[in-house]
Amino acid sequence: MDELRTQLEGYADSLFAEGGILSRILPGYRPRSVQRELFHALIGSLLSGRPLLAEATTGTGKTLAYLLAASLYAVLAEDKVVVATHTLPLQEQIVNREWPVAREALRQLGLPVPRLEIARGRGNYVCLRRLFAWAEPILTGHARGAGTPYVPLAVELVGQAPDLKEGLREEFAGKIPAEVWEEIRADPEDCLYHASPYYDRCYVQRARRRLAEAEVVVTNHALYLTDVARTRAGEAGVLPPHGRVLFDEAHRLADVFPAFFGREITLGRAYALYDEVRRRRRAWVNHAFPAEGERAHLLYLLENFFVGFRATFGEIARRVLPSSALEGSGSDLPSGGIEEGERAGRLTPPFDVPRHEREAYELLRNFLTRKREEFDASDPGAAGIRGFLRRLDALVQDLEFFLGGEGGDAWVYGWSASGSEGRRAAPTEADAFHTSSLDKGARVTSSAESQDRNVSPASEGVTFFARPLDAGEVLGDHWEKVTPLFLSATLAVAGEVDLFAREMGLRSYSTFLAEPPPGTFGQLLYIGVREGPFPPAGFRAPDLHTPFVTEKLKEFYPYLGGKVLVLFTNFRAIEEVAATLSSWAEAEGVELLAHSPESSRDDLLERFRRASRALLLGNDTFWEGIDLRGESLRAVVITKIPFPNPRDPLVAALAARHSGGRGDEFRSYMLPKAIVKLRQGLGRLIRHETDRGVVVFLDPRLFRRSYGRLILQSLPRGAWGEVGDVPAFFAAASGERGSEAGDAASSPV
Template sequence: MAAAIHAAIERTGVLVAEAGTGTGKTFAYLVPALLAGGKVIVSTGTKTLQDQLYDRDLPAVREALACGTTAALLKGRANYVCLYRMKRAASEGRLASREEVSQLHRIERFAAMTTTGDRADLADVPEDAPVWAHATSTRDNCLGQECPDYRDCFVMRARRNALAADLVVVNHHLFFADVVLRDEGIAELLPACNTLVFDEAHQLPETARMFFGESVSTTQLTELARDARLELRAAGGASPELDRVATRLDKAARDLRLALGEPGARLAWTQALRLPDFPGALEKLQASLKELERPLAEQAERSEGLASCARRAGGAVAVLARMGESEGQAEVRWVEVYGHAAQLHVTPLSSAELFRRQMMDHPRAWIFTSATLAVGEDFKHFTRELGVPEAETRRWASPFDFAHQALLYVPKGLPLDPNDPAFTQAVIEAALPVLEASGGRAFLLFTTLRALRRAHELLRSRIGFPLLVQGTGSRSELLSRFRTLGNAVLLGSQSFWEGVDVRGEALSVVVIDKLPFAPPDDPVLAARIESIRAQGGNPFTELQLPQAVLQLKQGAGRLIRDETDRGILMLCDPRLVARPYGRRILRSLPPMKLTRRLADVEGFFRDYQSGSQIRHQGALLRRPSGLR
């Protein structure tokens, strides 16, 4: 794999490389990238992998190669303490609780000592604490060179370090935010870059679609209303009109969210417009936003803060105007509903042409790698989605011995229709004897939050193992508890399907309730399905099935993370064996033996336990004298 990447770098080519768990793909791209010289950008799918690569993998490779390559870590601006906003929050005394005041004091002490300002280095304040909104900046509210703290700005310091470094580690969100919005400092890096490596590249098409589109959220608008009032006071002025219309915008944004009903919905624009209160709420929101835009434009010369608010208002007005235009064939308008906010989107149906244009503008080596890029041996879905049909494609299987380390169990007797109301209960009934045989030590992964909640209801009084549930703590907290407990059962949904690494005996079972087909009524998917049909294609084989296969490979990949791991992958969807496409899905999974018999599962764990005892006794016999 390293040789193939080296060759792609030498010819400034495009390589799509799938590498199974355990192949060492991180080292396989770092070694040739560092040896080739020139500027290298490595982009990861998550900040967790970004930190791991920079803090652990990169130092190991640099030491092994004895090379003097310099490296820098660059994250989005929201990851760095903003000195200006932190000081302003402290002086205004407007925080919501004593806890927030205490947390802000901790951030102030951290800011005085840190050289990076990276909030990930401050464990004392939770990552999702509301106080961070007062101590970090966004593209909307950053004052840029007009900021009184510009010279000491942590964001600018990180960008300067990135410009000077030979290798820069970023993440996909940061990369696209900069490519599209020119906001995060990568645009300055790209012209000098010889090699771009995308790890966890399976996430790229969806991330690209998100950033090549436009959106505005009610949170952005309530923050705009708040910042407009604060900036006016900071400029030493008073404007009863501006204060009044800012209050009106704040209320209109909150009313729009209430008009959309329960959280968790993803609505096509036409669906939202049919809700009884939504059209009126939208009209009031647009009117109040335009009302605020006028006094902000008049006050903009008083300070950079007010000028920034005026630009933000103008941008939001433009996005809302686009939402009202007739929908083009290449895009979809839709609404996402959260607990206390809503986001209005205009999303392109494909990012292929837009991404391809970026690649043509910047000729260099482009390396795309992940454990999940191919459906079986076929890369067409990924290369079509990203607009790189001519790319060289290579695949390296995992070195793990799946035939002996793992067993694939598809239980009998479950409803053939996974939408059957009794399906989740049937999954739990089938999983209980497996959990008993394994002694807990399991992930139960669900395709919907509704199924997860139902599973929690069914399990909480029926198992004697610690039960951890997504949503009762951060992902890192739940994983830490899972590893420490050693016999826990964790119920998770989307966020636990990928990017989770639990090695050893703490995880011996992964249960997946259904094949992860995206709901066909999802507004973006529905529009893409219709577009493929209109072009004479088959949306199931071209889009829905490949997406489900890649997602399933991610979930299944949680089980065997090391050459000594052993475990059961339990797939509860009967369509795997009852539908013709099931064979295509099975061929995409690691080469595990398939069984439909519970007795084989119980036998697997009996053999595993006896093998563990033998290994343990052998370790005792080999223990050096003097140790107890």
């Protein structure tokens, strides 16, 4: 191993030195000691099998460093490395921009180039069997009514499908409507595997074979966690076996993990089982139940199960929810894991409620199990029933887990209720069940019957949930088998990564923390507004802060000019600011782009890029994952320190757990989480070494509360000034840049 380490580390000179391989391949490449040090840290962890937590800000060249380290390790240690990102743009950057450079660098080192493949979810691929099953009745004129408009599309899809490169949806010329893609995409619950007549030509199977041969596999966090969940459950994984995983954008894992491994019980899940039978009718229901009488019986059992489940759900709602939850008068929550306008609360199981669905579940299950045994395992009918049973069992098991509190103290239990829209929508969907049936003869139940069983219509917008708090319990075994390396521009708080390590369930690990040396990567000018009202303490408290933000935006925009991103923590404030600013923006010729729950982030960003003068008011999703270079963004305005929502039951439980009973939830959890998010927000501004940008803080708590000091100490290096300094800052000649940046003496800390 020492020999291999010496060999791998020896490549650093050839790659990163002045006049080295990267200088020759990449025009304008500037050797950075931090990139080289990161490479050494990565090689050390890959070889030793010790987890690594690495923070490297934009400008350190971390993507190329880890791609080179992973490739060299995979080739020389003969192991597979998975690289997982949170966002698609980063995956595209790895494959299209960084990988060609890494590949050429390996060639120039005289080493074999490893095979790199992208692992995608099955739903991205067309299933040839399902496509032809969908198209056949349409093309032969046997599709009744609804199929006729699809004739030209069916001709196109059937013509193109056999000759695609990878079988991905985007390879088809022309758009495929969502409802059609749903019918023809690959679906693990409706796959015949070896028994499929298209198995040898199957795009999914070809992709699996390519993945098995690859040395470096690029995927996303969600698919990686799916793989972990499946292998934990003893099922086949979706990724090939591997010894190392490298997570970029790793800070997102901590937020995704509890929801991903958690359990949710909703009426919608039970309804989806009915919908599943309706949608899959052509694929497997008609095949498994060719006689009309049998189908009617299946629907009868299914409807009885739904009615029973709905009654049990209503019992839980009636017994454990506060009356305010059902009347819609609970406290609204502004942001965080619980969506704005939702209401939520924590619950303490076990719950002793009558189980109205149990008998119907057993009858339905027995009927389906008996039927499945009539078929060969590879029959489409058996595959369909198998998938359906898995969903049915999972729903009932999740219900039992929730009611019994089976996770104990390591889980948090609670409820959330959607806003008025959600509360109105759910009964409509459920009511549709009672007025429709697949076949004549199915028993149609009345809503009066379900009312008899304690169902409150308001409870239909409610979700009951159980979420794990301890990543170590869920992921600990996995980290024993696979070494994780976590990379992000924001993992640390004041130089410490212990919160993230706890969130990921790591006990022993190495760290690497770095940012580019002063003057080598862009420049920041900070402006802080010290006097003014604080943001309101609660969603219903009087809000003097939002009008203050509006006035400051009007006052500062003439200095900032160009394109300015204003980051908020709730939609209500955005709406208010946008309404007040609209006539001013029109008079000033400033395009005002206000983010709302209905708007598309991509559309807003596209309009922002095209505009010459614009204010983009963005909520949660604009704090990270957007790349606006150079003049695309001149300034970021932080309206409020982005603390997690303490009224979110998950946030409260995680904060209590991380404080370890010391009662310092704010310092040990809420403040570090806010700092990480704040640093993500600032990361939108400097994406390239020639970028310059201004950050404006409109939350006076930053300067007038004791915790503000820790936040200020955690900010990237920059100079502090007044808004009047902005024009000179942007006008400064590039030769002066180095001397201005990193002016620690002007920091307010």
